[in-house]
Amino acid sequence: MTLDTAFRLGPASIFPPADRHVYLDAASVGLSHKGGAAAISAWQYALAEEGTIAFDEQAEVECLDNLNAATARLFNATVDDIAVASSETVLMQSLAWAVMPEAGSKIIATDITHPSTIYPWIRVADHTGASVHWVRADETQSIDPDALEAAIDDATSVVCLSQVEYGTGQKYDLKRFAEKAHRHGAILVVDATQAAGQVPVDAATGVDAVATSTYKWLCGPFGTGMMYVSPKLQELTPGILGWRSHKDMWDFQADRLELPGNAKRYEFGTMAYGTAFGATESIRHLLETGIDKVVAHNRRISKHLIAGLNALGAEVLGPKSDADRSATVAARFPGKNSRDFAKTLKDANVIASLRRDFIRFSPHYYNNIDDIDRGLSAIEAAL
Numbered sequence: 188m189t190l191d192t193a194f195r196l197g198p199a200s201i202f203p204p205a206d207r208h209v210y211l212d213a214a215s216v217g218l219s220h221k222g223g224a225a226a227i228s229a230w231q232y233a234l235a236e237e238g239t240i241a242f243d244e245q246a247e248v249e250c251l252d253n254l255n256a257a258t259a260r261l262f263n264a265t266v267d268d269i270a271v272a273s274s275e276t277v278l279m280q281s282l283a284w285a286v287m288p289e290a291g292s293k294i295i296a297t298d299i300t301h302p303s304t305i306y307p308w309i310r311v312a313d314h315t316g317a318s319v320h321w322v323r324a325d326e327t328q329s330i331d332p333d334a335l336e337a338a339i340d341d342a343t344s345v346v347c348l349s350q351v352e353y354g355t356g357q358k359y360d361l362k363r364f365a366e367k368a369h370r371h372g373a374i375l376v377v378d379a380t381q382a383a384g385q386v387p388v389d390a391a392t393g394v395d396a397v398a399t400s401t402y403k404w405l406c407g408p409f410g411t412g413m414m415y416v417s418p419k420l421q422e423l424t425p426g427i428l429g430w431r432s433h434k435d436m437w438d439f440q441a442d443r444l445e446l447p448g449n450a451k452r453y454e455f456g457t458m459a460y461g462t463a464f465g466a467t468e469s470i471r472h473l474l475e476t477g478i479d480k481v482v483a484h485n486r487r488i489s490k491h492l493i494a495g496l497n498a499l500g501a502e503v504l505g506p507k508s509d510a511d512r513s514a515t516v517a518a519r520f521p522g523k524n525s526r527d528f529a530k531t532l533k534d535a536n537v538i539a540s541l542r543r544d545f546i547r548f549s550p551h552y553y554n555n556i557d558d559i560d561r562g563l564s565a566i567e568a569a570l
């Protein structure tokens with residue numbers, strides 16, 4: 188074993204399970220940043236000990252500020268353009284009701300997208316009379332980006348993409364689809380839950396909105412989501428409103444509502460606030476490490492994984508071109524039932540996920556080449 192193959196960019200001191208398991212499951216639930224978990228507990232215990240003495244009204248106003256700031260850096264946006272709530276689904280739902288795509292218009296989505304990316308838009312489309320136009324994947328579960336681009340036309344109101352597909356890890360060029368959408372008077376809304384933390388998510392691409400949860404590649408907790416909202420969409424009335432929606436949340440006058448003049452209008456109520464402190468820690472660590480370094484590290488280990496899977500005769504799904512890949516790798520094993528095979532791997536301490544009829548491996552910055560070799564040995568033994 189050389190030092191190089193043992194190198195973890197996210198150290199085991201912060202991610203202890205990385206040393207105990209072959210944990211290749213960030214696309215399901217990433218390992219949690221230990222300092223983030225401690226921050227959540229500290230906040231919760233302070234509340235248990237002191238109630239509003241530890242968490243007063245001013246603290247409740249300011250408690251999301253650090254997460255807003257960290258997310259702004261993560262998305263290359265300004266803090267005014269960021270809202271925080273409890274999950275990607277909730278924020279996307281609020282946005283979909285704000286946008287309300289008009290009757291007869293088309294919402295473009297891929298048929299391998301995650302339900303939480305598109306269900307909010309299906310719900311609103313059912314109400315308004317818009318409809319979803321599905322761009323279909325081929326037999327390798329790959330989407331042709333040219334076909335996706337060609338589907339966007341003058342009847343399109345919304346292009347709704349998961350920046351990285353949850354199953355195969357295919358990633359999309361946001362600038363390309365933002366430009367095409369805008370040429371036709373449509374908007375591009377993006378679910379970055381499978382992207383944020385493993386590839387750059389850049390608001391400067393012209394994307395109109397980006398929502399993410401924190402418990403996957405951001406190595407944060409369940410219970411937090413963030414959304415970038417472009418200035419244009421900050422003029423809309425969010426689909427979900429609550430007491431935090433008023434520009435002075437302690438106003439408490441129910442017969443008047445003045446929304447903040449920025450993305451904060453999409454923050455509507457209480458949440459498990461402590462999770463925001465945990466998410467801030469884990470995002471800061473990724474930013475300090477450098478997303479470009481994470482990309483390079485993850486690419487090296489996922490390429491090693493793909494080469495090893497190919498050598499073992501596995502069918503690797505998703506895009507052929509390396510440029511369209513993230514660290515997520517989906518594979519089928521000829522002659523093997525994927526459900527049984529995933530269980531066999533788990534028994535061998537290789538943690539991956541069954542998705543549809545394939546196994547999804549999702550190594551992250553706390554993994555090393557040795558993990559991949561251990562995983563490949565377990566696969567070889569099981570075959």
Ligand SMILES: Cc1ncc(COP(=O)(O)O)c(C=O)c1O
Binds near residue numbers: 304400
């Ligand atoms: C692309 C994508 N969006 C959303 C989610 C889940 O959303 P939420 O955290 O809001 O439940 C997942 C979970 O697998 C996902 O892969």
